[in-house]
Amino acid sequence: MFDLMRELATESRSKIVLLVADGLGGLPREPGGPTELEAAATPHLDGLVARNVCGLSIPVAPGITPGSGPGHLGLFGYDPRAYTIGRGVLEALGIDFDLGPDDVAARGNFCTVGAGGRITDRRAGRISSEFGRELVEKLGAVRIEGAEIFVRPVKDYRFVLVIRGPDLGDDIEDTDPGAADLPPKRPQGHDPASKRTAAILEAFIRQAAEILKDRDPANMITLRGIAKRPPIPQFEEVYRMRAGAIAVYPMYRGLARLVGMTILQPGADLADQVDALRRHWDDADFFFVHYKYTDAAGEDGDFDRKVACIEELDAKIPAIVDLKPDVLIVTGDHSTPSALRSHSWHPVPVLLAARTCRPDAETTFGERACLRGGLGQIEAKYLLPLALAHAGRLAKFGA
């Protein structure tokens, strides 16, 4: 599909807005009842559906529950199965670390090891973020020849380790043994570059253990998801659009940066994000606006709060519509039904508004209406080509 996009994408002055309500899709609280989206009063979203087209987006494939990485890559038009983002990379993106293309990132955990070197607590008694930050600062003293080392706190017992240097590899196994009562494993590399990188990691671990030895319960570390940024075709090169991201949370800014979007402004809340959209209207052709709280409420199992979050989103729709985007897509990166308190595999409601829509018969934005909508059930990765078509940004294929 990328080759096709590269071949067909044309310059245009048209504007596309992709509004992602994280974890938008849901489930009924009781049998036969409405989902969160169906329970919410969404007059503006309903109006968009009535005049345009809706459907269901399949993030990866039927039955596959995506993390935030694959969920967003799909919405950005990438096949999420073709580009995998390592846990270490995602963790680095999540703290706004500006990861270079050759950096190797790992997610670190502080842990507790007993006298025999076996792990007694994989999370170091869930130490406070404050204590975690203090320890990370100490680890900043580690020096290893031939590589630059960055250690950054995340939260509680979690940190990010980034190695920067020439010819690093990332085919390296986790040092976390996956269960307590086992000693941390040695980082093991599977090709020459990864073996060299594993040796650097081993030196880091040795020095870290020395620094931490009296820091009970955080007297050791483990490393997981050791990975480089995947080589991802860049958004502008593929789609010929200047793309800008407006996301409050760093991980989503990081995902946007990974595909080459410009971070226009983080935004403090949704009102602020819509303001940013207005201010930056001339700075990009494609805008990714990320709204986190639908997912957070779903993860907390709070049906009513997810409903309230959706209603808050709905209230901002007129301000976006007022900007007159040529194409507006509202969807989620995956479902997060509050009944499940987690991401799920269920298809995600999507609406597409454009002058060139072939309307369906639906008049409300909700899972049942979307099931009958004109977009059908469509893989998320096709939404962006569709948006380009409606924005007049794709030439005819073949004569």
Add this chain to the structure above:
Amino acid sequence: MFDLMRELATESRSKIVLLVADGLGGLPREPGGPTELEAAATPHLDGLVARNVCGLSIPVAPGITPGSGPGHLGLFGYDPRAYTIGRGVLEALGIDFDLGPDDVAARGNFCTVGAGGRITDRRAGRISSEFGRELVEKLGAVRIEGAEIFVRPVKDYRFVLVIRGPDLGDDIEDTDPGAADLPPKRPQGHDPASKRTAAILEAFIRQAAEILKDRDPANMITLRGIAKRPPIPQFEEVYRMRAGAIAVYPMYRGLARLVGMTILQPGADLADQVDALRRHWDDADFFFVHYKYTDAAGEDGDFDRKVACIEELDAKIPAIVDLKPDVLIVTGDHSTPSALRSHSWHPVPVLLAARTCRPDAETTFGERACLRGGLGQIEAKYLLPLALAHAGRLAKFGA
């Protein structure tokens, strides 16, 4: 899918008719209104839907607007992304030129060059077809050692050039610089065979320039879409059916010939085509009948004429049904909404009639009904396997 077809296709006496109403799919003229197909009175097509099954066909992929080539390849069961037909080949097919498998075809334009050799008019002032024919005749005098040359008029300032000879290549760039005020480019080949072929083209251009030098405003030529026929698996070999085409316009006969169909009869109009279908009923197992005027009306932006064309098509349905085909498919190769005056990416209504249909609840042939139809939204390339199944022409897969 081809390997599967080759494995499973069996001989049978059953008959399949694929009736293609070019550019069938449409859009409402005003918000909430009917599309062209929905506005048309189509009692016979409606009756077929009521007793059988309907759906929407996706020509290539969501968002992709196909040209006639990819649109028809999809309907013939080919993945349109896997087989691309160069512009020169399509242009040659469009004038019924019997292109050999090793011929290289190019679309030619007469153009005007000024004193410095720069193009001042890429279309030579849109000279008349008559003048174009006269010039093409003069170009027929060009002789080049080691290759046969065919020059044929198309329309106005357009012609087709075909080179026939051993070991020709077609990885050659256009000589049309794409804009005025630039000189024509030299044909540049990218592999040994293409370099040799480019040298032949260059010799042709040199002689042509000499012949045309006093023929203002058509004193030069450019060549585009230099291409050979793609190597396409032949219809009969893949599907084990004798296939026949009945198409008024040469391009569609050419596309049919490209996949190995027999041209049964061009036909003068739809009535004549249906007569031809009747007369040739024993000469093939699969019949491709092409109806052009729905697309032409859409391209002209004429909603009412497209409606009238659809009604004309509907009136001929009983005569086709009377022949008792085992499977009848009515669809389009793409949508051509009169509101857009061009091909579009919107899915195309399709109906499939066969004794073995599992009926859906729909009773009319139109975009909204097809959205709810039993075929769902299906990639065009799967329609032919489905037709074979309903025609009893596919064995069970696996034990």
